[in-house]
Amino acid sequence: xxxxxxxxxxxxxxxxxxxxxxxxxxxxxxxxxxxxxxxxxxxxxxxxxxxxxxxxxxxxxxxxxxxxxxxxxxxxxxxxxxxxxxxxxxxxxxxxxxxxxxxxxxxxxxxxxxxxxxxxxxxxxxxxxxxxxxxxxxxxxxxxxxxxxxxxxxxxxxxxxxxxxxxxxxxxxxxxxxxxxxxxxxxxxxxxxxxxxxxxxxxxxxxxxxxxxxxxxxx
Amino acid sequence: xxxxxxxxxxxxxxxxxxxxxxxxxxxxxxxxxxxxxxxxxxxxxxxxxxxxxxxxxxxxxxxxxxxxxxxxxxxxxxxxxxxxxxxxxxxxxxxxxxxxxxxxxxxxxxxxxxxxxxxxxxxxxxxxxxxxxxxxxxxxxxxxxxxxxxxxxxxxxxxxxxxxxxxxxxxxxxxxxxxxxxxxxxxxxxxxxxxxxxxxxxxxxxxxxxxxxxxxxxxxxxxxxxxxxxxxxxxxxxxxxxxxxxxxxxxxxxxxxxxxxxxxxxxxxxxxxxxxxxxxxxxxxxxxx
Numbered sequence: 246x247x248x249x250x251x252x253x254x255x256x257x258x259x260x261x262x263x264x265x266x267x268x269x270x271x272x273x274x275x276x277x278x279x280x281x282x283x284x285x286x287x288x289x290x291x292x293x294x295x296x297x298x299x300x301x302x303x304x305x306x307x308x309x310x311x312x313x314x315x316x317x318x319x320x321x322x323x324x325x326x327x328x329x330x331x332x333x334x335x336x337x338x339x340x341x342x343x344x345x346x347x348x349x350x351x352x353x354x355x356x357x358x359x360x361x362x363x364x365x366x367x368x369x370x371x372x373x374x375x376x377x378x379x380x381x382x383x384x385x386x387x388x389x390x391x392x393x394x395x396x397x398x399x400x401x402x403x404x405x406x407x408x409x410x411x412x413x414x415x416x417x418x419x420x421x422x423x424x425x426x427x428x429x430x431x432x433x434x435x436x437x438x439x440x441x442x443x444x445x446x447x448x449x450x451x452x453x454x455x456x457x458x459x460x461x462x463x464x
Numbered sequence: 465x466x467x468x469x470x471x472x473x474x475x476x477x478x479x480x481x482x483x484x485x486x487x488x489x490x491x492x493x494x495x496x497x498x499x500x501x502x503x504x505x506x507x508x509x510x511x512x513x514x515x516x517x518x519x520x521x522x523x524x525x526x527x528x529x530x531x532x533x534x535x536x537x538x539x540x541x542x543x544x545x546x547x548x549x550x551x552x553x554x555x556x557x558x559x560x561x562x563x564x565x566x567x568x569x570x571x572x573x574x575x576x577x578x579x580x581x582x583x584x585x586x587x588x589x590x591x592x593x594x595x596x597x598x599x600x601x602x603x604x605x606x607x608x609x610x611x612x613x614x615x616x617x618x619x620x621x622x623x624x625x626x627x628x629x630x631x632x633x634x635x636x637x638x639x640x641x642x643x644x645x646x647x648x649x650x651x652x653x654x655x656x657x658x659x660x661x662x663x664x665x666x667x668x669x670x671x672x673x674x675x676x677x678x679x680x681x682x683x684x685x686x687x688x689x690x691x692x693x694x695x696x697x698x699x700x701x702x703x704x705x706x707x708x709x710x711x712x713x714x715x716x717x718x719x720x721x722x723x724x725x726x727x728x729x730x731x732x733x734x735x736x737x738x739x740x741x742x743x744x745x746x747x748x749x750x751x752x753x
Contacts, residue, residue, distance in 0.1 A: 415752045416512075416537035416660050418519030425752070434517075448513050450539035450597035457598075457714045460670040460684045464717050 266374055267312045269305050269335075271296040271326040277318040280364060280435035281340060285315055288371045299325040306333035313374060317363060318435075319343050319400075319442040327353065336377040340364060342439030343400040344388055359383035363403075363439065364432050402461050406440040409433055410462055414453040479570055480581045482625045486555040487618050489524035489574035490532075492516065496524055499573030499580075499618035500546065501630055501647075504554035507655065509647050510617035511632045512537040512544040524576050525550050536660035538650055540599030542632050543642055545654040555619060557644040558626035560603060565589045569607065571631050573618030580615055584608040584639070586628075596635075598715045600722065602649075605629045605641030663721040664750035666690020667697060669714040674735070679712040680704050695732070695745040702735040706745075721747060 268290050270281045278295055285292050293312055296302035306312065306329070316326035317340030330337035335357075342363040345353065353360055359373035362385045373383045402410070405426075412422040419437075423430040441447060444455040456462035489496035490510055500510035500523060508523065515521070515534060523532045523546075532548035563569075563586055571582045590604035607620060611633050620629045620641050629641025654660050668685030683701045686692050703711050707730040709720045724730055724747050734741040 412752055413517070414539070415662050415750060416539065417517075417752065418515075418534060419517035420519045422517075437517075448539075448597075449517070450513060450542065450599075453539060454597050454715070457669075457718065458671075460668045460714070463664070463666050463668045463685065463687050463690070464714055464721065 266290040266378065267293045267309065268374075269294045269296055269302065269309065269312045269314050271299075271302045271314055271316045271329070272318055273297055273322060274318055274438055276431070276434035276438040277322065280429075280431045281315050281317055283429060283431050284340065284364065284367070284370055288367050288374065290371075290374065296326075299329045302326055302329045303333065306330070306335050310335075313337065313377065315340065315374075317341055319439055320345055320349060322442065324349070327358070331355070331358070336374075338370070338374050338377060340370075341388065342403060342406065342436070343443060350384075354382050354384070356380040356382050360388050361385045362387040364405075364428070364435060400443050402440055402443060402456065403436075406436045406443070407456070407461055409436040410440055410452060410456050413437065413449050414462065476583075479621065479623065479625050480572070480579075483570055483572035483581065483619060483621045484526060484574070484579040485552050486621070486627065487572045487574050487579070488550065489576055489614075490514070490617065491522040491524065491529075491576070492518040493521075496574070496576040496614075498614060498616045501617070501619045501627065502550050502552045502554045503545075503647070503651055505552065506547060506549060507554075507651060508532060508546040508548055508550070509630060509651065510544050510546065511630070512539050512542050513632075514616060515544055521546070523548055523550070524574060525552060526574075526579070527551050535658065536650075536654045538599070538660055540595065540597050541601060541642060541646055541650065542595075542597075542599070543630065543647055543650050545651055545660075555621075555627040556625075557648060558622050558624065558628045560643065560645050562624075562626075563589055563603075563605065563622060563628045567622065569620045569622055569628060571607065571611070571615055571618055571620050573612075573615035573631075575614060580612070580618075582612070582615060584620070586620075586641070594715075594719065598718050600646075600719060601643060602645045603643045605643055606634075607631060607639040607641050609637045609639055611639040661726060662750035662752075663724060663726060663747050664691065665717070665721060665745060665747065666692040667703070667717075669703070669717065671713050672702060674702070674704075678704075678710075680735075681711055681714055681717065691745050691748050695743050697732075697734070697743065697745070698736065700736070701741075703732060704735060705733040706730060707732075 268285045272278045314330035314337040316323045338359045419430045423433045488500045498514045500508045532546040535545045537544040567586045573580045588606035593604045634640040666687035669681040672682045729746045732743045
């Protein structure tokens with residue numbers, strides 16, 4: 246990984262093409278992968294490869310030592326990919342839809358890792374990625390430690406996930422939801438997938454019911 | 465040649481050919497993967513969950529491929545209503561009482577270029593039931609298990625060639641039939657409004673058990689500007705019943721609301737700080753911005 250001077254970093258935020266960041270998108274869920282690929286491309290980074298399991302990521306990193314890893318989804322989904330990136334000494338960005346607990350926070354506070362709340366603005370994603378290349382550790386302030394006094398391990402839905410579910414409950418299509426929220430259809434699917442993970446369901450109808458039962462969605 | 469057997473086979477063939485005209489194959493961008501029913505010449509129905517949030521699909525009929533637009537999805541009963549022009553006359557629905565357990569039914573669906581027909585039978589026909597996803601179905605219809613995914617959303621027809629149900633896959637390889645009268649109700653609401661209005665109160669709820677042992681729901685959120693907010697429902701209120709129906713969980717409330725005409729005022733029995741309180745609330749449509 247080439248060192249980047251502070252000057253080129255500043256330039257890089259506006260024109261990240263100059264920095265030439267190559268990324269490997271790693272996630273086991275296809276909706277998450279698509280969103281991350283889109284995010285990396287919109288940030289003008291080059292997506293070199295896509296990995297759908299930690300083993301695939303390991304072999305890609307063995308071949309491509311300068312690549313950055315971008316992973317995401319829920320903490321549980323991202324964890325194996327992050328430890329893979331760390332053992333290969335690769336810079337990594339985690340785009341997470343739930344909060345990390347104290348242990349994760351401790352494990353993930355090392356140089357070269359950025360932990361961002363899903364789905365970050367392009368500028369924020371660019372800045373965090375570039376910062377990891379300088380060996381900085383980046384934590385999104387919205388990724389506070391999950392501190393649940395009830396001791397329940399249910400992570401609450403984020404505001405965006407709730408909104409997406411509310412529209413889903415209304416029978417709106419992915420595209421219609423994307424239009425209303427001013428985000429891409431892939432990002433809608435990302436939020437929906439994150440909500441599925443948190444609610445422990447696999448279909449839209451179950452997600453709506455589970456969210457109503459948990460008091461996260463209004464009747 | 466056994467003529468009775470030949471006649472029987474011919475009759476079965478005729479039924480299959482007729483059913484084929486009433487179904488379509490549905491492609492949401494990656495090939496034809498499941499089926500739909502031609503409800504009337506301009507309306508199709510299919511399994512809502514299989515659409516995965518698509519807003520338009522291509523349908524394949526015996527006459528070729530045409531686009532279709534999704535008008536509404538009711539995820540609670542797994543039925544989506546689509547608008548298109550198929551050129552087909554549409555199905556005729558069977559009378560609900562005519563189907564009994566043990567009856568033969570023919571399940572028809574369509575791939576890109578050919579019809580798929582499976583002979584099945586009604587294993588169980590029972591009274592109205594509530595799905596796990598909060599839908600009220602007019603009858604329980606369970607068909608032979610192990611429906612092929614391509615047939616999901618297809619029609620289950622009786623020996624008169626009338627539609628009894630839409631075939632969908634349930635849990636544990638079960639095949640469920642969404643009764644034609646449930647579909648009928650949904651289609652007429654959607655065609656009347658152009659979409660599916662969602663009755664709405666604006667409360668977020670969690671389950672509680674009262675001192676007397678009955679289950680109820682406690683209000684953990686009141687959305688600003690909602691009917692509940694206008695009726696002065698407060699955080700911490702317990703909703704015991706609505707329009708005379710007792711409410712034991714959030715699902716009960718959702719189902720109670722579905723039966724109340726939009727715009728009508730209903731009585732609600734609350735407990736606030738241990739005291740009984742009656743409130744009147746006007747059910748409105750959920751405004752999705």
